[in-house]
Amino acid sequence: MFGTGVLKGLGVTLKEFVGTYVDDIKKIPSRYAGGRKELDQSQASAQTGIFTVQYPEERRKLSERFRYIPMLVYDAETGENRCTACGICAKVCPPQCIWIVRAKDERGKPLTRPAEFQIDTTICMNCGLCAEFCPFDAIKMDHDYEIAARQRMPYLVFDLQKLRVPTTYYARIRPTDWAEEEAARRAKEAAKAAKDAEKAAQAATAGPGSQTAQEQPVGTAPGAAAAGETIAAPSRPRPTPEEVERLKAEAAARRAAKAAQGGENK
Ligand code: SF4
Ligand code: SF4
Structure with a gap:
């Protein structure tokens, strides 16, 4: 109707x-x-x-995947930053708004931690590439979007202290990512522990004074070391003096033939 x-x-x-x-x-x-x-x-x-x-x-309520300004995660138990100041995040940041100064010891040797870490939040475009590329899971995207301020400096250029958050906060706002990363970390640790245990068992079986495959000197094979027998390192077969003379003569003949051929063509 x-x-x-x-x-x-x-x-x-x-x-x-x-x-x-x-x-x-x-x-x-x-x-x-x-x-x-x-x-x-x-x-x-x-x-x-x-x-x-x-x-x-x-x-x-924000989605777990929501991302705003990056944050630097530190271990809630030890208080240590995960960041090693490798600089990868600063390199991949499209608008180049990350500045890192690596810490140094008293002799000027670089240390694996940042002395300064700054992000200009007025430039950051919240792409999350820094978090994607960080090999140490040290930089993650925060949910806090209420950062408005009247002045850019010092409020909107976040320094190390302002960027730092404990792992507990990260686990709370991104539980899925946290659980996945923790599972991967535990699996890696378990694999390493199993490998170490296997190495220790091999060393124990071989008895005291024995060497593992990595420790053997060049020129000995795993089986030979156990038996106390030395095996020569593999080497190229060497020609005999007669063969050398024959090869020289053949090369000279080839050169002469080539020169003769060149003269005929002129
Ligand atoms: S946050 Fe990650 S990528 Fe950036 S410097 Fe630290 S460890 Fe490297
Ligand atoms: S979120 Fe993107 S723009 Fe912001 S600091 Fe990370 S890489 Fe740079």
């Missing part, structure tokens, strides 16, 4: 309009009671009515 679509549309609008107030009435005395609230992401679609996030009283 002509006009049913229009009526249906108006019905939906009316339902949403009424739903808006019903939702508010359900939360009497105030939907804002209890201070800051985090709304589940599904809440907006599940809620009836014309729904608006009443920021800053309400906030959308």
Whole structure:
């Protein structure tokens, strides 16, 4: 029938309009009671009515994959930065907003930790490449997006202290990534421990004074070392003096033939 679509549309609008107030009435005395609230992401679609996030009283719950400014993770137990100041993140950063100064010891020898680490958050484009490329899982993307300030310096150029977060914080905001990384780390440690145990068992079987394959001098084979027998290192076969003379004569003949051929062609 002509006009049913229009009526249906108006019905939906009316339902949403009424739903808006019903939702508010359900939360009497105030939907804002209890201070800051985090709304589940599904809440907006599940809620009836014309729904608006009443920021800053309400906030959308962020997706785990949400990324804003990078943060530097330190071990919550030891307080040590994971960052080794390798500089890879600074190299891959497209807008080049990372500055790193490597720490040095009293003799000027570089150490595997940063003395300074700065990120200009006004330039950072939140791409997350620094976190993707870091080989030490030291730099990760933070969820904190409320960093507005009136002045760029010193508030928006984050230094090492401002960038540092404990592993516990990282585990809380990115539990999936954290669990995956921890599982990989544990597997790596287990593989290393198994390898060490195997090496120790081999050394014990061979008895005291024996050498492992890596420790053997050049020219001895694993089996020979155990038996106390020395095997000569493999070498190229050498021609006899007669063969050398024959090869020389053949080369001279080839040269002469080539020279003769060149003279005929002129
Ligand atoms: S954050 Fe990672 S990539 Fe960047 S300097 Fe530190 S260890 Fe290297
Ligand atoms: S998120 Fe992207 S732009 Fe920001 S510091 Fe990392 S690499 Fe640079």
